[in-house]
Amino acid sequence: MPSRDKIFSRIRHNLGRGPLKEEAANALKTRIEGHAPHTIPKRTDIPHKEQVDLFEAKATALAATVARLNALEDVPEALRDYLAAHNLSTKVKMAPDKIFDDLPFDKTPMLEITRGAAAPSDEVSLTPAFAGIAETGTLCMASGPDRPSTLNFLPENHVVVIRASEITGTLEDSWARLREKFGAGNLPRTVNFISGPSRTADIEQTLIMGAHGPRRLHILIVDDDG
Template sequence: MPSRDRIFSRIRHNLGRGPLEGEAAQALKARIEGHAPNIVPKRTNIPHKEQVNLFQAKAEALAATVARISSFDDVPEALRDYLTAHNLATRIKMSPDKSLDSLPFDKTPMLEIKRGAAAPEDEVSLTPAFAGIAETGTLCMASSPETPSTLNFLPENHVVVIKASQITGTLEDSWERLRKTYGAGNLPRTVNFISGPSRTADIEQTLIMGAHGPRRLHILIVDDGPQD
């Protein structure tokens, strides 16, 4: 018996019932496929330009840094400026995602770009985001061979490129976009929600940055016009 069936069988056993049938089964199926949102805060019911501003404010409140740029062509120079400001190495491990293929790194020949999954020696990663959530300043990151999750967590410095049009109001909006992009039942193997750099205060309530992931998170918002 597959693991999924064994789990459901044990749950049914503990509930003292068998599989649902008839109207009860149809009602459950409709509920699962309906994807009804939970309570949505009114603060996200604002024009998209204000959602982008809210996303930035929330992200910065969580210790991320944010820069606004006018086009993808500005990414290499913005990345160079960030590395210089923090005295970081100019070796970058970049996602092999096709959305980054056209970045004009010939403008910044001092940057050494390698592509692929992160390795222990990588200090800085550059990745695209799938979506941004204005409600909480959170990045939604979808895993794939082109967007390996190791780039989100292994290097101590994570730089993320996101288009303004990818910023949505709520968590529910990001899941709806995932289902629309990948198709129901065909979601990425891993979806990570990242709110600021890694931190913990588990030990004596002392805040430690970079405990389980990057010490720094820098977000480049590309102004590509209004949301679709």
């Protein structure tokens, strides 16, 4: 018997319950596969351009910083300017995602770009987002060989690129996009939802930035949808 079946069998035994009847099993299967959303807030039922503005406002309220770009090709200069403004390291660990392959980093030679998973010594990371959630200003990050999750957490400074067309209204919308891209039952190994830079006030209610991840989060929104 597979380990999964053994676990569920033990749970049913401890609950004093046998296997589900076919009718109940089918009802549960239908519910799980239906992905019916819960209550959706009206504040996201707005035109897409307004959703993008709402995402920016919510992200900023969470202590992230946001810049709007006209084109993806503007990313290298925007990254350089951000690092210079905050006196940060120009050594950047960049995700090996194809979205960055043709960017003109040769025009910003002061940046030292390497690609791959993050190491503890990396201070700045550059990654793409899978989606943005206007409802809360949250980034949805899908892991994969080209988007290592370590880039989201190890460096103290995280710069994220997201196309305006990838910003959606709600959390439910982002899950729908994940299922559409990867297929139901075949989701990425890790999906991270990031709302602002890492912080905690667990100790004496003193706000500490960078407690469990990046101290700074900078979001570059590329206005690609007109």
